Amino acid sequence: MEGRPTQNESDAAGSNYMHGLAIDAVIFGFHDNQLKVLLMQYKKSDIFALPGGFIHKEENLDDAAHRVVSERTGLKDIYLEQFYVFGDATRSDPSPMRTIMLANGIAPGNHHWLLQRFISVGYYALVDFTKVTPMPDRIFDGCNWYALADIPPLMQDHAQIIKKALASLRANLDNKLVAFNLMPEEFTMNDLQILYETILDKKLLRPAFQRKILSLGILERIAKKWTGGAHKAPYLYRFK
Amino acid sequence: MEGRPTQNESDAAGSNYMHGLAIDAVIFGFHDNQLKVLLMQYKKSDIFALPGGFIHKEENLDDAAHRVVSERTGLKDIYLEQFYVFGDATRSDPSPMRTIMLANGIAPGNHHWLLQRFISVGYYALVDFTKVTPMPDRIFDGCNWYALADIPPLMQDHAQIIKKALASLRANLDNKLVAFNLMPEEFTMNDLQILYETILDKKLLRPAFQRKILSLGILERIAKKWTGGAHKAPYLYRFK
């Protein structure tokens, strides 16, 4: 997203970054049987935004995306997928950025690069919720998970970016075996089914799901079993 | 692609364009039972490149893509799909651009924006070959169709861009009913099948193909018939 300089990056010159181009990251996690995204909140206010950042002048675009997600989650190996570029001329509203800059003691002229139009490359990340430590940056002091049903009003076109990210995730779900990135290392078949049902927003038949997933031959059944309720103990599986 | 200023766009200041960002267009056409792409050639030399251009400072990204394709084909309504962003730091080699600028009487300093790194948004276009009038621009004097099997060596990562465009086209072929944009207004079922076979690079069964396409309910059978060889005359179809 446009407007999340970290570290020394809010320098008024901005000479380290490509101008006019940003990255917005939709970071998906799965917890409490809900699909969640990581959102930034600005200083107790009600300005919410996607985690984002800029591209160093000598940095690969993909590396920049990894860096952005890594800085907010603390993770190293991240499943990332570039899904769309948002390039409408009117999508960048400079006023929240100006507010933010003023609050940080920068008095930007009207031609400051951070106030100009931005084209943003959308990436979505699939992460293991249990492994993430949400980390705010210097500008946004809030960094928290929000269930998809519970997303607060967002800056600019960020709501639409999330919508498109979800659509891309759905489209890739069956082709790319992508869902396992959202699971912890060990999980039951039912956990996985609930994840699929959540992403696709529809109920699936249990026997069909079990057979379909197992027939992929990508799961390893662990000897250990689960201790839980008054019923047969499900197997634990691991992605191999 | 980076390096195709048209009209007054090669002004050394380049103040009308967003810097560091370009559009590359893979324009697909179908002719002679072959899938072809439109390529630009520079002044009798062997520098070939994808049609491309830049984004005006107040222009929507999608509009810029339409403009670029429109300028090279003469078409108005164009099926365009954004498929990927190419953002490796090393993908832009400034030397061909410098050659081109010098040949046009511009002596660029090393920091000229056209010689800097570019991130490029890839679009593919599907057009009716018979409707296209390939149009060179001021910089590239050649603009011609090349069969996919016959593509000359291309600038920078343009070969890879075509590869990725083709992969996206393949992936969309069944979901998006995209192929009809490559056909003339009226066509036989066999024409369409050959197109599918060419894109997918595999043979399809004739009866299965016929049924599958007709079951989509998107074709209109025209009463007229074809006059040709020593066999039953095929129906002509039209996309409705």
Place this chain on the structure above:
DNA sequence: TCAAAAGTGTTTAGTCTACACCCATGA
């Protein structure tokens, strides 16, 4: 022993493959 949920079997319906057959056409 009962309820709940996990895992597997089975019947059925639908779809796809492969081939066969007939039709129209010009030589």
Place this chain on the structure above:
DNA sequence: TCATGGGTGTAGACTAAACACTTTTGA
């Protein structure tokens, strides 16, 4: 009337949906 390619019919194979059944577990 023959070869050629277009259009449709059909038997078998494969796949997916829906439901039934058995197993395991804690109360």
